[in-house]
Amino acid sequence: xxxxxxxxxxxxxxxxxxxxxxxxxxxxxxxxxxxxxxxxxxxxxxxxxxxxxxxxxxxxxxxxxxxxxxxxxxxxxxxxxxxxxxxxxxxxxxxxxxxxxxxxxxxxxxxxxxxxxxxxxxxxxxxxxxxxxxxxxxxxxxxxxxxxxxxxxxxxxxxxxxxxxxxxxxxxxxxxxxxxxxxxxxxxxxxxxxxxxxxxxxxxxxxxxxxxxxxxxxxxxxxxxxxxxxxxxxxxxxxxxxxxxxxxxxxxxxxxxxxxxxxxxxxxxxxxxxxxxxxxxxxxxxxxxxxxxxxxxxxxxxxxxxxxxxxxxxxxxxxxxxxxxxxxxxxxxxx
Amino acid sequence: xxxxxxxxxxxxxxxxxxxxxxxxxxxxxxxxxxxxxxxxxxxxxxxxxxxxxxxxxxxxxxxxxxxxxxxxxxxxxxxxxxxxxxxxxxxxxxxxxxxxxxxxxxxxxxxxxxxxxxxxxxxxxxxxxxxxxxxxxxxxxxxxxxxxxxxxxxxxxxxxxxxxxxxxxxxxxxxxxxxxxxxxxxxxxxxxxxxxxxxxxxxxxxxxxxxxxxxxxxxxxxxxxxxxxxxxxxxxxxxxxxxxxxxxxxxxxxxxxxxxxxxxxxxxxxxxxxxxxxxxxxxxxxxxxxxxxxxxxxxxxxxxxxxxxxxxxxxxxxxxxxxxxxxxxxxxxxx
Numbered sequence: 314x315x316x317x318x319x320x321x322x323x324x325x326x327x328x329x330x331x332x333x334x335x336x337x338x339x340x341x342x343x344x345x346x347x348x349x350x351x352x353x354x355x356x357x358x359x360x361x362x363x364x365x366x367x368x369x370x371x372x373x374x375x376x377x378x379x380x381x382x383x384x385x386x387x388x389x390x391x392x393x394x395x396x397x398x399x400x401x402x403x404x405x406x407x408x409x410x411x412x413x414x415x416x417x418x419x420x421x422x423x424x425x426x427x428x429x430x431x432x433x434x435x436x437x438x439x440x441x442x443x444x445x446x447x448x449x450x451x452x453x454x455x456x457x458x459x460x461x462x463x464x465x466x467x468x469x470x471x472x473x474x475x476x477x478x479x480x481x482x483x484x485x486x487x488x489x490x491x492x493x494x495x496x497x498x499x500x501x502x503x504x505x506x507x508x509x510x511x512x513x514x515x516x517x518x519x520x521x522x523x524x525x526x527x528x529x530x531x532x533x534x535x536x537x538x539x540x541x542x543x544x545x546x547x548x549x550x551x552x553x554x555x556x557x558x559x560x561x562x563x564x565x566x567x568x569x570x571x572x573x574x575x576x577x578x579x580x581x582x583x584x585x586x587x588x589x590x591x592x593x594x595x596x597x598x599x600x601x602x603x604x605x606x607x608x609x610x611x612x613x614x615x616x617x618x619x620x621x622x623x624x625x626x627x628x629x630x631x632x633x634x635x636x637x638x639x640x641x642x643x644x645x646x647x648x
Numbered sequence: 649x650x651x652x653x654x655x656x657x658x659x660x661x662x663x664x665x666x667x668x669x670x671x672x673x674x675x676x677x678x679x680x681x682x683x684x685x686x687x688x689x690x691x692x693x694x695x696x697x698x699x700x701x702x703x704x705x706x707x708x709x710x711x712x713x714x715x716x717x718x719x720x721x722x723x724x725x726x727x728x729x730x731x732x733x734x735x736x737x738x739x740x741x742x743x744x745x746x747x748x749x750x751x752x753x754x755x756x757x758x759x760x761x762x763x764x765x766x767x768x769x770x771x772x773x774x775x776x777x778x779x780x781x782x783x784x785x786x787x788x789x790x791x792x793x794x795x796x797x798x799x800x801x802x803x804x805x806x807x808x809x810x811x812x813x814x815x816x817x818x819x820x821x822x823x824x825x826x827x828x829x830x831x832x833x834x835x836x837x838x839x840x841x842x843x844x845x846x847x848x849x850x851x852x853x854x855x856x857x858x859x860x861x862x863x864x865x866x867x868x869x870x871x872x873x874x875x876x877x878x879x880x881x882x883x884x885x886x887x888x889x890x891x892x893x894x895x896x897x898x899x900x901x902x903x904x905x906x907x908x909x910x911x912x913x914x915x916x917x918x919x920x921x922x923x924x925x926x927x928x929x930x931x932x933x934x935x936x937x938x939x940x941x942x943x944x945x946x947x948x949x950x951x952x953x954x955x956x957x958x959x960x961x962x963x964x965x966x967x968x969x970x971x972x973x974x975x976x977x978x979x980x981x982x983x
Contacts, residue, residue: 342694343805343807346808346896347733347807347808347809347896348698348729348730348732348733348808348880348881349696349697349698349729349730349732349733349735349796349798349805350696350697350698351694351695351696351733351800351805352694352695352696352697353694353695353802354689354695356691359677359686359687359688360686360687360688360689360695360797361684361685361686361687362684362685362687362739362741362780362781362795362797363683363684363685363781364741364742364743364781364782364783364793364795365743365783366743366744366745366783366784366785366791366793368745368785368786368787368788368791370788371785371786371787372785394683394684395683395684397683397684398682398683398684398686400684404697406697406699406795407699408699408700408701408743408793409701410701410703410791445697446697446698446699447699448699448700448701448793449701450701450703450706450707451706452703452706452789452791453703453705453788453789454787454788454789456701456703456745456787456791458699458701458743458783458793460697460699460741460795461684462695462697462797463684465686467688470678470684470686472678472682473681473682473683474682545683546683561681561682
C-alpha cells in the first residue's frame with residue numbers, strides 16, 4: 314500500500330496563497346487573506362462579472378480528464394465569458410468543494426488538487442489573471458465555481474443584444490473540435506483508465522477539448538475598435554449561442570453551411586451543435602473591415618443577420634440542397 | 649402518489665430572471681442574460697469581492713434546515729464578509745448545483761429550489777442587493793456558491809491587518825446563538841423530520857442560526873467614520889476570528905470573560921468557539937468613542953490588543969480565576 318496523507322485545509326490554503334501571489338498587481342489591492350479581495354479598476358471602467366460552476370460527473374469526469382485539464386477548463390470557461398464582452402481580466406476567484414481523497418498525496422505523487430491548481434494557475438499566468446480569493450470545503454463530490462472579474466471602458470462592452478439586420482456573422486478559430494475530442498476521450502477511456510496519461514493529454518485532436526484557449530485578445534481587439542455590434546462565446550454550441558444573439562437582439566440569422574470552419578476530425582453536426590469550443594461568434598456591420606486573422610487566430614465569415622419575419626424560422630442553414638431551418642440543440646439541465 | 653414535475657433549466661432561469669429584476673439599479677448596468685453582468689461603481693471606489701460555498705451535508709442539512717433558511721444563510725455569509733470590510737453591496741451572484749428532485753414540484757407545493765429562492769431573495773431585497781447573475785447545473789448534491797460584489801471608497805476598507813497594541817476590542821450583538829441553535833435543531837430533528845416546520849423556523853432560539861443578520865449598516869458606520877483599525881466577521885468563532893486579526897496585524901489580544909455578550913441559552917464555550925454568528929469583531933483606538941448601539945445593534949467592549957511577547961500566548965482569557973491561554977478552536981476542512 315502506498316502511504317498517503319491528506320493536505321489539511323490550512324496547509325492547502327497556504328500553498329494556494331503562495332502560488333497565487335504573482336508579480337505585484339496594480340489592479341488587485343488586496344488578495345487572499347482578508348474577508349474580501351479589493352480590486353481597483355481604472356477611472357471610467359465598468360466591472361464585468363461572470364460565474365461558472367463545474368461539477369464532477371457533469372462538466373468533467375475524473376476518469377477521463379487529467380486534473381490539470383479540469384483546472385484549465387474551469388478557468389477557461391469564465392475567461393471566455395470576459396472575452397465575449399471585450400473585457401480585460403482583473404482577477405479570478407475559485408470556490409472548490411473536494412472529496413478528501415482528492416486532497417491526498419499518494420507517496421511522492423502530488424494530490425489531485427495540486428495538479429488541478431497546476432492547470433488552473435498556468436492558464437491564469439498566461440492570461441495575466443491573479444487568483445485573488447475563493448473558498449475551500451470538503452464535499453462528497455468535486456465541484457469548482459470560478460468567478461472572473463474584468464474591466465471594460467464604460468458603455469463599450471460587447472453585448473448579445475446589438476445585432477441588426479444586414480450585419481455579417483463571424484467566428485474565430487474552428488468549431489466542433491471540443492465535441493469530437495470528448496467523444497474520442499470517452500471511447501479511449503474504455504481501453505486505458507489512466508486519467509493523467511501524457512500521450513493522451515498531448516494528443517492534438519484532444520487539444521480543443523482539454524485545453525481550450527479563451528479569446529481574450531480577440532475580444533479586446535473588437536471592443537477597442539467597437540468593430541462588433543454583438544458577440545457571444547460558443548459554450549453551448551453554435552446553434553444555441555446564435556439563438557441567444559437572435560433572441561437578445563430581436564433578429565433572425567442564416568448560416569452558409571460550406572463556410573463553417575470545421576475542426577479537422579470533427580463532423581458538421583459537432584460544429585453546429587457541439588458546445589465548449591469557446592470561440593467567439595460576433596456580428597459586424599457590412600461596411601466594417603474584419604481581417605482574416607485577429608491576434609493570430611483565423612476569423613471566418615459564416616452568415617448574416619436578417620429581420621424576424623412571421624412564418625420564417627428564426628435560424629436557417631443554407632446548404633447546396635437549399636435553405637433549411639436550423640434548430641437550436643443545446644444542453645439543458647433538468648430537461 | 650403525488651404527481652411531480654421538474655422545472656426545466658430554462659423555465660427555472662426565466663423564473664429567477666423575473667424575480668431577480670427589482671427596481672431599476674444604477675449600479676447594475678446589465679444583469680442576468682448576457683455573458684457577464686456589468687457593474688458601475690462610483691468614481692473613486694474600489695470593488696470588494698467575496699465567495700462562499702455552501703454544500704449539503706457540510707454547511708446545511710436538508711433534513712434540519714428549511715430551504716428558505718438555506719437560501720438566507722448562503723447569502724448572509726457573503727453579505728457578512730462585505731460588512732466586515734465596510735463595503736456597500738453592489739450585486740450578488742449565485743452558482744447553484746441541484747439534484748433533480750429539489751427542482752421538482754410535488755403537486756401544488758413549490759419545489760425546494762423555489763423556497764430556497766424565497767429566502768435568498770427576501771434577504772437580498774432587505775439589503776437592497778440585486779441578484780445579477782450566476783450559473784445553474786444539475787448535481788448529485790446541492791451546492792450553492794454565493795459571490796458578492798461591493799464597493800468601498802478607495803483606501804477606506806476595514807482590513808484585518810490594522811490592529812495596534814492599546815486598541816480596544818468590540819463585538820456587535822451577542823455570541824454563541826448560532827451554535828446553540830444548531831444543537832437544538834440537531835436534537836429536534838430526531839423527533840420531527842419536517843424541514844419546513846413553521847414553528848421551528850419561527851423559534852426565537854433558532855433565529856441566530858437560521859436567519860443571521862449581516863451587519864452591513866454597522867460596517868458602513870465604522871468605515872465612514874474610519875472608527876475601527878481592524879475588523880472581521882465572526883464566521884469561524886470568536887477565538888478563530890480574533891486569531892485571524894492577531895496574525896494579520898502581528899499583535900496579541902486578551903478578552904475579559906465576564907464582558908462577552910452571550911446569546912440567551914448559549915454557553916460560554918459556544919460564545920467563544922461556535923461559529924456562524926456573523927457579528928462583527930473590531931478594534932478601535934482607545935480615544936475613539938464607540939457608542940453602546942450602532943444602527944440599532946448593541947456593541948460591547950470585550951478586551952484589548954497587546955504587543956506580541958515571546959513566551960506569552962497570542963490570545964488570553966481573563967477570568968475571575970486568573971489569566972488563561974485562549975486556544976483557537978475552529979473548524980478545519982480535511983483536518
